[in-house]
Amino acid sequence: MDIDAENSRHRIVMGEIEALRVKRQQKLADRPHPSLKRFTQQELNDEAFPSYKNLLVGRTRRIPARQTIINIAEYLECTSDERNDLLLAAGYLPIRTELEGRSLERALEWAQQTMRSIPFPAMIVAHTQDIQGLNEPFRHLFDIPLDRSYDGLLNRIDFHFNSGLPIRPRSTFDKASTEQWEEHAINWIHAFKREHMLSRYDAWYQKLLDKVQKYNVDEVLNVPDAEPKMDHTQTILARMESSGELVPIRYRQVSISAGSRLYPQIVVFLPVDAAARTVFENLGCPADCSFV
Known part of the structure; x- marks a missing residue:
């Protein structure tokens, strides 16, 4: 993958993750999370992907492995569609759980x-x-x-x-x-x-x-x-x-x-x-x- 393509994929993936994280965080304004999750960047780094901060600030632009993307989706409590959008953004096949x-x-x-x-x-x-x-x-x-x-x-x-x-x-x-x-x-x-x-x-x-x-x-x-x-x-x-x-x-x-x-x-x-x-x-x- 060339540098421009790598940078583009990095921006897309980070944009998807951050949009989901902020969406979850905004919901906490109405009601605290039952498990006291805060959906901060640091919490995502600690709970789902220890290199997230490095990815966020651009120290690395290497797209996380497929299982890591799935772990991030689990932390973010993604629906099936949200998880699949995140997988596709990272260049991975989606998970089809049910027929449609x-x-x-x-x-x-x-x-x-x-x-x-x-x-x-x-x-x-x-x-x-x-x-x-x-x-x-x-x-x-x-x-x-x-x-x-x-x-x-x-x-x-x-x-x-x-x-x-x-x-x-x-x-x-x-x-x-x-x-x-x-x-x-x-x-x-x-x-x-x-x-x-x-x-x-x-x-x-x-x-x-x-x-x-x-x-x-x-x-x-x-x-x-x-x-x-x-x-x-x-x-x-x-x-x-x-x-x-x-x-x-x-x-x-x-x-x-x-x-x-x-x-x-x-x-x-x-x-x-x-x-x-x-x-x-x-x-x-x-x-x-x-x-x-």
């Missing part, structure tokens, strides 16, 4: 086609945890109303926590089922946070956490992350078609994704015990469910 545009449309089309061939209850979940589709066995298993007023609740968070939908009350009918429900919620939320670590400052991610907090489940959010338990079995009261009686059944979930991206994914629900297999058979699932 036509690629997302094709993935959703694949998911819809695939779900139609699955003879078990299933739903399609986007990275925002919005439910992009569900089949009739799913709707019948969990008694999801056809009322259009519930369309705004088509999100995995609502499905799990909203007591106005049948899933939560039918999954917490005694002490054991309640503990299992809480454990599943804790494991899921921690797994979600790990999966989307690079997106945690994005608007959609913050909106999802706000949705969780709306349900007053701080005891779930505040449990320290730990190694998840391997038993993914869940229990719910399901309706026996022959008698109309609600009986406890045990089921598990498996997820299917297209390509290398985790989302969109198809979440399939499979029976675990004899009572569940009977209920699933009544939903039109294969009579011999023992192979699952």
Whole structure:
């Protein structure tokens, strides 16, 4: 790279970093940072890049390594778009965490086609945890109303926590089922946070956490992350078609994704015990469910 090009790249990168740093600092005028960050040049130097001051005053014009740029973006609490703009300014490839545009449309089309061939209850979940589709066995298993007023609740968070939908009350009918429900919620939320670590400052991610907090489940959010338990079995009261009686059944979930991206994914629900297999058979699932 020639001197002029190097100087130009240096100015662009420093301009991007400083613009983000000042933007974060200005927000502190309204509300102090929870971790008492000050977003000063010295703090950035100390916390993210020990040579930042040298870069700032021009002692060096060498563009930091890609991982260093990512570390600076983390310190600055960048959204996915801001981090990618910073990477591009430094001459590095962006990080594409989620599908978008036509690629997302094709993935959703694949998911819809695939779900139609699955003879078990299933739903399609986007990275925002919005439910992009569900089949009739799913709707019948969990008694999801056809009322259009519930369309705004088509999100995995609502499905799990909203007591106005049948899933939560039918999954917490005694002490054991309640503990299992809480454990599943804790494991899921921690797994979600790990999966989307690079997106945690994005608007959609913050909106999802706000949705969780709306349900007053701080005891779930505040449990320290730990190694998840391997038993993914869940229990719910399901309706026996022959008698109309609600009986406890045990089921598990498996997820299917297209390509290398985790989302969109198809979440399939499979029976675990004899009572569940009977209920699933009544939903039109294969009579011999023992192979699952």
